[in-house]
Amino acid sequence: MNHLYMVHDDEERYVFRVYTHNWRTKSEIEEELRLLLHLKEEDRQVAFPIADQSNQFIQEIEAPEGTRFGVLFSYAKGTKTAKFSHQTSFLIGQALAKVHQSTENFGLMRISYDARNLLKNPVLRTKEFYSTNIGEIEFLENLSAFLTLKMENTDRQKMRYGAVHLDVWFDNLHIDNEKEITFFDFDFCGNGYLCFDISYFLFQLFATHLNEEEYQEKADSFIKGYGTVTEISRPEQDFLPFACLSIMTYYISVQCDRFDYWTNIFLNEDHLKRMVGNLKRWMAYNRIEIE
Numbered sequence: 001m002n003h004l005y006m007v008h009d010d011e012e013r014y015v016f017r018v019y020t021h022n023w024r025t026k027s028e029i030e031e032e033l034r035l036l037l038h039l040k041e042e043d044r045q046v047a048f049p050i051a052d053q054s055n056q057f058i059q060e061i062e063a064p065e066g067t068r069f070g071v072l073f074s075y076a077k078g079t080k081t082a083k084f085s086h087q088t089s090f091l092i093g094q095a096l097a098k099v100h101q102s103t104e105n106f107g108l109m110r111i112s113y114d115a116r117n118l119l120k121n122p123v124l125r126t127k128e129f130y131s132t133n134i135g136e137i138e139f140l141e142n143l144s145a146f147l148t149l150k151m152e153n154t155d156r157q158k159m160r161y162g163a164v165h166l167d168v169w170f171d172n173l174h175i176d177n178e179k180e181i182t183f184f185d186f187d188f189c190g191n192g193y194l195c196f197d198i199s200y201f202l203f204q205l206f207a208t209h210l211n212e213e214e215y216q217e218k219a220d221s222f223i224k225g226y227g228t229v230t231e232i233s234r235p236e237q238d239f240l241p242f243a244c245l246s247i248m249t250y251y252i253s254v255q256c257d258r259f260d261y262w263t264n265i266f267l268n269e270d271h272l273k274r275m276v277g278n279l280k281r282w283m284a285y286n287r288i289e290i291e
Helices: 026-041 086-103 115-129 134-152 195-207 212-227 234-257 269-285
Strands: 002-008 013-019 058-063 066-074 161-164 173-176 180-183 190-193
Touching: 026 058, 026 066, 026 086, 086 161, 086 180, 086 195, 086 212, 115 134, 115 234, 134 234, 134 269, 190 195, 190 234, 195 212, 195 234, 195 269, 234 269
Parallel strands: none
Antiparallel strands: 002 013, 013 066, 058 066, 161 190, 173 180
């Protein structure tokens, strides 16, 4: 989605993110940074923005395609890996729960991840892009209608709401010595149910673990770690198998919207089939049938 540069001085490493042209507005970026500074003040484990000598966080760069924005971030300690232990999965759950303690009821002037923005509009965009994948599109349309009802029938009073990351998985966190977890890349942050982040992590864990026993061990450990910090309500637990399906429906459409910014090698009909195949595998594992 964006371009990232590693920046070094004599002692420290940093990451300079240059947002692609017309991807995020300046006000959207300001809200992302406001959330990160709030989390930093709350002593949460996140990469945070760093101001320049004029105390400005956002740099404006005049590129050939138009104005682009740049932000310097602290470097998250450790490394990223998909092959972490169930003990580390426990720590990831704990770290995410602490972040959620600070983001609950924290509103952002950014997108709200509701049925319209996660399901209805995205399916229309995907249908427009993949005009010939009739079978997969019909599946997504039926899934969208099914999930919309699920979302509308949740007990909202018992669903924690606030600022969400919406892209929590191994590619957006660093693990330091199997002990310390640091989250980064809040580019998709917005307003939504906090359980969205929990569900999305579980889906990505499932997608990267073909051994389902190994997945379940790490998933259980992640949930247990989260629960040591804050409780996941029964309505949230019931919604977890469905929440990630809504998010993935949204991300399929995002790929379509940003087609010109990808290499375009993988964004084809086979890619859509693979994406839908992952959704169906998750549904089979969780015994979800579209009613």
